[in-house]
Amino acid sequence: MSELTTIRKERTIHFPGKVLVEEGDKVEPDTIVVRGVYNLRRLFFVEIADSLQITPAQINDYVLKEEGDDVEEGEILAKKRIFLAETAKRSSPVEGTVERISSTSGHIIIREREMDLEPRKVNVAEELGIQGNEIPRYMKKKVGEAVEKGGAIAELPLTAGFRLKQSISPIYGEIKSMDTETGEVVLQRPHEKIELKAGLPGEVEKVISEKGVIIKTRGYRIQGIIGFGKEAFGEVKCVEKIEDSLEGKIIISKKRIPGEELKLIKEKGARGIVLSESNVADIEELFGEEVYSGVTGKVDRGIVLLLLDGFGEKSMKEENWEFFMSLEGASAYLNGMTQIRAGVIRPELIISS
Structure with missing residues (x-):
């Protein structure tokens, strides 16, 4: 093999x-x-053509930036004189880099700049003029939720004779914590x-x-037809029936395994499954959702499945089964990434000797 x-x-x-x-x-x-x-770093699609009342094909006649240029928040991206004393303008909503100017859609695409990851504290109670233990009542966002730069973290509702009070976020960030004693909220960039x-x-x-390393090892590299899930590693365990001791193992089975048993293997802690063939219904029962075979391996599914021979219900060839049985207990690496279109990528199983 x-x-x-x-x-x-x-x-x-x-x-x-x-x-x-x-x-x-x-x-x-x-x-x-x-x-x-x-x-x-998020992408921002800034609409230009409609704002300037031009066609998308005309966008390059009015933009002030080129692809690759850095821009500041509020900087003018494009403008068009409408009357002698009036000009239509479109500015950048974010600090970043112009990645694309599209004459098809009439947009400028900006990737925001890499920002500081240091946590930022905002004293919400002080800004709203309330006690620390009162801030949960007025929060617009919960802990774990994101808030835009300039967005309201918390606000006091309008009352007669008073203006709306808001505590504004100084950054785009996730609310990490809220202290009801000090009245502080901690924000951090996602x-x-x-x-x-x-x-x-x-x-x-x-x-x-x-970036990383190149690792050299001795072993066996086996390519499959299609895989699902990202990657996994563990000890090779060849099974003919479901057992209890599957935690952390890469399971190899001679026969097709029905969907309900595939789910059981996952529940028992196995990291990967290698089969000769399986059908779509069984695979979808394992993952609990519809699967696609064009490009796979980009989604972490909690377990990796590799099919050596593709879709079907045939058992593994005897010589292949004996090969895997001889490697019982060896260390295995499994990668489910598959791309069937241009630039074919096949899933792989590496078993170290």
Whole structure:
């Protein structure tokens, strides 16, 4: 089915981070090789054509910026003189970079600038003139929810003779906490902390600066026809019936497994399942939703499923089953990423020797 060979596996993240290992280091599957913080930068679609009363095809005649230019919040992006003393203008809603000027849709697309991730404190009670223990009554957003820069965190309703009082957010951020003693609310820019593990045992052959590593190992690389789920690693366990000791395992079965049993395997803590074939109904019962076969592996489904031979109900060939049985207990890495269209990507199973 596959020959024992030297395998090189790139383990990288798509944004700058800190590589935690060095060339020559030995790693295990759960060794963290790179750590980083992904600063979420949103895209803003700024409508230009309608604002200036022009056609999308005319947009380049009126824009003041080019693709790749940096812009400040409130900076004019495009303008058109309508009368002698009047000009139609469209400004940027955010600090960022112009990614695209579309003469098809009449929009300018801006990706917001990477912002400071330091938490910001706002004394809501002080701004509204209330006691700290009163702020929950007037909050417009809950802890865990996001608020735009300039948006209201909390507000006092209008009363006779008084203006509406608001506590305004100084940043686009998520409300992390609310202190009813001090009256402070803590905001922080949405971000994602990433820790990438080696996924398989081996040696760090190369460090890719700020991105990750290339790991060298000896083992078997097997490609499937289609996979579902992102990636997983664990110990190979060959089964002919469902057992209790499946926690953290990569399950390999000779026969097709019905949908309800696939769900049970997931519930028992298995990280991956390898089958010869399975049908769509069983797969959808496992994941609880409709599946698509054009591009897969982008969604974390809690378990990875790999089909060696595609859709169907056939059992695994005897020689293939014997091959996997000989590797019972070995360390396995499973990646469900599949792309059937241009630039074909096949799911893979790597079993270290």
